[in-house]
Amino acid sequence: MAIYEKLEAKPAPQGTKGxxxxxxxNLFPSVLSSILTIISFYILYITIPPLLDWMIFDATWxxxxxxxxxxxxxxxxIFEKFNQFIYGFYPEELYWRPNLALVIFVAYIIAFKRxxxxxxxxxxxxxxxxxxxxxxxxFGLEHVETEKWGGLLLTIIVASVGIVAxxxxxxxxxxxxxxxMPIIKTISVLYIEFIRGVPLITLLFMSSVILPLFFPEGxxxxxxxxxxxxxxxxxxxxxxxVIRGGLQAIPKGQYEAADAMGLSYWQSMGLIILPQxxxxxxxxxxxxxxxxxxxxxxxxxxxxxxxxxxxxxxNSDTNWLGFETEGYVFxxxxxxxxxxxxxKYAKSIEDKFNTDHK
Amino acid sequence: MKTHKKARQKEVAFxxxxxxxxxxxxxxxxxxxFIFTYFILNNMFENIEKRGINTGFDFLSSEAGFGILQSLVxxxxxxxxxxxxxxxxxxxxxxxxxxxxxxxxxxxxxxIGRLSKNFMVSKLSMIYVETFRNxxxxxxxxxxxxxxxxxxxxxxxxxxxxxxIFFNNRGLYIPRPILxxxxxAVIIAxxxxxxxxxxxKKWATKRHDExxxxxxxxxxxxxxxxAAPTLVFLLSGMPATLEIATLKGFNxxxxxxxxxxxxxxxxxxxxxxxxxxxxxxxxxIEAVPKGQKEAAAALGLKDSTILKKVxxxxxxxxxIPPVINQYLNLxxxxxxxxxxxxxxLVTVFSGTSLNQVGQAIExxxxxxxxxxxxxxxxxxxxxxLNSRMQIxxx
Numbered sequence: 001m002a003i004y005e006k007l008e009a010k011p012a013p014q015g016t017k018g019x020x021x022x023x024x025x026n027l028f029p030s031v032l033s034s035i036l037t038i039i040s041f042y043i044l045y046i047t048i049p050p051l052l053d054w055m056i057f058d059a060t061w062x063x064x065x066x067x068x069x070x071x072x073x074x075x076x077x078i079f080e081k082f083n084q085f086i087y088g089f090y091p092e093e094l095y096w097r098p099n100l101a102l103v104i105f106v107a108y109i110i111a112f113k114r115x116x117x118x119x120x121x122x123x124x125x126x127x128x129x130x131x132x133x134x135x136x137x138x139f140g141l142e143h144v145e146t147e148k149w150g151g152l153l154l155t156i157i158v159a160s161v162g163i164v165a166x167x168x169x170x171x172x173x174x175x176x177x178x179x180x181m182p183i184i185k186t187i188s189v190l191y192i193e194f195i196r197g198v199p200l201i202t203l204l205f206m207s208s209v210i211l212p213l214f215f216p217e218g219x220x221x222x223x224x225x226x227x228x229x230x231x232x233x234x235x236x237x238x239x240x241x242v243i244r245g246g247l248q249a250i251p252k253g254q255y256e257a258a259d260a261m262g263l264s265y266w267q268s269m270g271l272i273i274l275p276q277x278x279x280x281x282x283x284x285x286x287x288x289x290x291x292x293x294x295x296x297x298x299x300x301x302x303x304x305x306x307x308x309x310x311x312x313x314x315n316s317d318t319n320w321l322g323f324e325t326e327g328y329v330f331x332x333x334x335x336x337x338x339x340x341x342x343x344k345y346a347k348s349i350e351d352k353f354n355t356d357h358k
Numbered sequence: 359m360k361t362h363k364k365a366r367q368k369e370v371a372f373x374x375x376x377x378x379x380x381x382x383x384x385x386x387x388x389x390x391x392f393i394f395t396y397f398i399l400n401n402m403f404e405n406i407e408k409r410g411i412n413t414g415f416d417f418l419s420s421e422a423g424f425g426i427l428q429s430l431v432x433x434x435x436x437x438x439x440x441x442x443x444x445x446x447x448x449x450x451x452x453x454x455x456x457x458x459x460x461x462x463x464x465x466x467x468x469x470i471g472r473l474s475k476n477f478m479v480s481k482l483s484m485i486y487v488e489t490f491r492n493x494x495x496x497x498x499x500x501x502x503x504x505x506x507x508x509x510x511x512x513x514x515x516x517x518x519x520x521x522x523i524f525f526n527n528r529g530l531y532i533p534r535p536i537l538x539x540x541x542x543a544v545i546i547a548x549x550x551x552x553x554x555x556x557x558x559k560k561w562a563t564k565r566h567d568e569x570x571x572x573x574x575x576x577x578x579x580x581x582x583x584x585a586a587p588t589l590v591f592l593l594s595g596m597p598a599t600l601e602i603a604t605l606k607g608f609n610x611x612x613x614x615x616x617x618x619x620x621x622x623x624x625x626x627x628x629x630x631x632x633x634x635x636x637x638x639x640x641x642x643i644e645a646v647p648k649g650q651k652e653a654a655a656a657l658g659l660k661d662s663t664i665l666k667k668v669x670x671x672x673x674x675x676x677x678i679p680p681v682i683n684q685y686l687n688l689x690x691x692x693x694x695x696x697x698x699x700x701x702x703l704v705t706v707f708s709g710t711s712l713n714q715v716g717q718a719i720e721x722x723x724x725x726x727x728x729x730x731x732x733x734x735x736x737x738x739x740x741x742x743l744n745s746r747m748q749i750x751x752x
Contacts, residue, residue: 027477029476033474037477043482182384183388184384194730197734198690198730200690205718217408290492294492294494301696324505328504331497332493335492
């Protein structure tokens with residue numbers, strides 16, 4: 001009978017764990033890869049330190065224009081013009097009104113998930129009215145013309161109106177494109193393909209130059225409304241395509257089951273198909289909203305003063321000339337933060353829906 | 359019971375019959391569109407008459423009377439608005455082609471970089487994509503133009519490379535090759551080289567099919583394509599010279615000049631579109647199931663063969679449609695040039711010409727028609743490619 005002795009477990013072979021191993025495996029596995037790693041570090045070395053110096057360490061954070069001694073960013077320009085970047089020419093004593101609208105918006109978003117359908121409908125209907133009254137005036141509030149709206153305020157207004165107004169139109173065109181009525185289908189296809197085939201800027205030109213010609217004299221559209229019409233028509237076509245993608249992904253059995261239940265077209269769409277189609281389109285819808293948010297910058301070409309236009313405008317102040325770089329960097333950061341967080345949000349929803357085994 | 363059911367079926371009103379309804383809806387939709395069109399056209403003609411705006415396309419042959427910063431064809435102020443249209447269109451095509459070439463190169467590299475096993479390379483690629491994709495393209499164009507290119511030195515202090523390429527705030531100056539009569543021989547040599555490479559490929563495939571022997575086709579082809587024209591060029595006594603830009607007075611003369619507007623636009627468009635192309639490339643390669651690569655490796659194929667014969671053919675099918683879509687977006691985004699004054703279609707035609715002539719409807723419709731035509735051509739091309747790339751299933 002053999003006698004077995006218990007052996008102690010050997011330690012793991014050298015170099016299969018720990019930082020050294022990770023570095024070897026991920027940074028220097030082969031000659032080519034090592035060269036790439038070194039190049040990457042070099043790129044970081046020549047970009048990051050000067051950028052940090054410019055933005056933070058060498059930057060001027062306080063004081064007046066005459067006291068600037070450092071080479072870095074002169075953020076005092078942004079502090080000085082901050083209100084213009086955010087509100088444009090909006091009267092200073094009325095800043096509380098857009099601010100209040102923002103607070104209500106946040107409150108509504110928080111409340112939205114926790115209330116029943118009737119309150120949800122109330123929120124959706126009342127919010128635009130309240131916001132419009134607060135920003136533009138009316139019901140006893142002092143009137144503020146749209147020419148005075150500007151900066152980030154205008155950007156957000158254009159983007160939200162574009163999103164909200166284009167959504168129902170987009171759904172209609174998506175359903176129209178999927179319809180089996182040939183004329184409705186043709187109209188939808190022509191509209192969608194026409195809009196998607198031309199640049200937004202030509203549509204904006206059209207709505208700002210040609211649109212007034214289409215209506216009898218005396219019917220005056222203000223500049224902002226014309227831009228909003230152009231942007232809504234544009235966005236509706238893109239939304240329609242996104243939703244069509246969702247509609248096509250719904251199994252045919254769902255359509256057939258809804259028909260078999262004896263539901264009418266609008267019942268089956270509203271209760272069975274659209275809820276599912278919209279749900280799977282959410283990531284792409286958010287993607288489309290990000291594009292729209294970025295595209296709102298184009299309104300500066302037809303003479304509206306969004307936040308990007310404020311860079312040029314604030315630099316035309318004779319006391320503050322030559323601060324474009326700071327202005328552009330500031331606006332870039334605002335856009336980047338908003339777009340990046342929206343895209344991360346879209347990604348998180350996508351991951352939640354994605355139940356693939358990968 | 360039966361009669362009761364039948365009776366109820368007869369009760370279905372005419373307007374409740376789905377087929378009749380479909381017809382009614384469509385007739386209503388058509389009628390609505392006709393009435394709306396009639397309404398706006400009516401107003402339009404009335405307004406045009408009241409404001410005394412001309413109609414028709416006669417303006418295309420009238421004198422433009424303004425200069426254009428950059429033109430690929432001979433143009434001067436006495437030329438017509440029709441010529442302005444052509445100049446703008448060519449400039450749009452020029453910046454689009456430059457943008458597409460660079461966006462594709464950067465996008466491919468970054469897209470493959472994101473999938474690299476090298477930690478630094480994949481993270482850097484990710485930072486690149488996330489940074490530039492989330493900044494509006496117009497902001498990027500303005501930044502390149504107003505901040506980066508405007509801060510370059512003046513012509514006298516130009517940055518120069520090899521004393522033949524100069525870079526300053528007036529643009530980028532590159533040498534221009536001047537071809538002499540003997541250069542045709544070089545072009546012929548190049549065409550022959552292409553033909554022989556095609557023949558060589560057929561031969562190599564056939565030999566591989568029959569004997570299984572590999573032929574280093576790629577390197578040999580490159581060798582032929584470079585060596586043949588070069589050899590002819592040298593033998594025929596170098597029938598071409600380079601015209602280098604030289605500083606005369608306050609500016610450079612001679613050579614090719616890339617104006618800063620073109621540079622800013624091309625930079626911004628390529629960098630921005632490349633992020634989307636990179637994402638498409640990454641998604642395409644990731645879409646190839648892991649099992650495909652493993653199966654190919656189990657068959658004993660080389661890494662390069664796996665990539666060429668197994669991964670790429672499947673990935674390309676996923677990559678090509680979104681990439682072509684991005685090309686289309688790039689062409690449409692080139693219209694943002696109007697913000698910095700690069701003289702492409704929208705700037706010179708929908709901008710300057712429109713201001714002079716005032717015929718907004720004709721001009722904007724013509725501009726839209728150009729982009730629509732481009733879109734339709736590209737989508738026909740895409741459908742054709744798609745149908746060719748589809749997996750042939752039985």
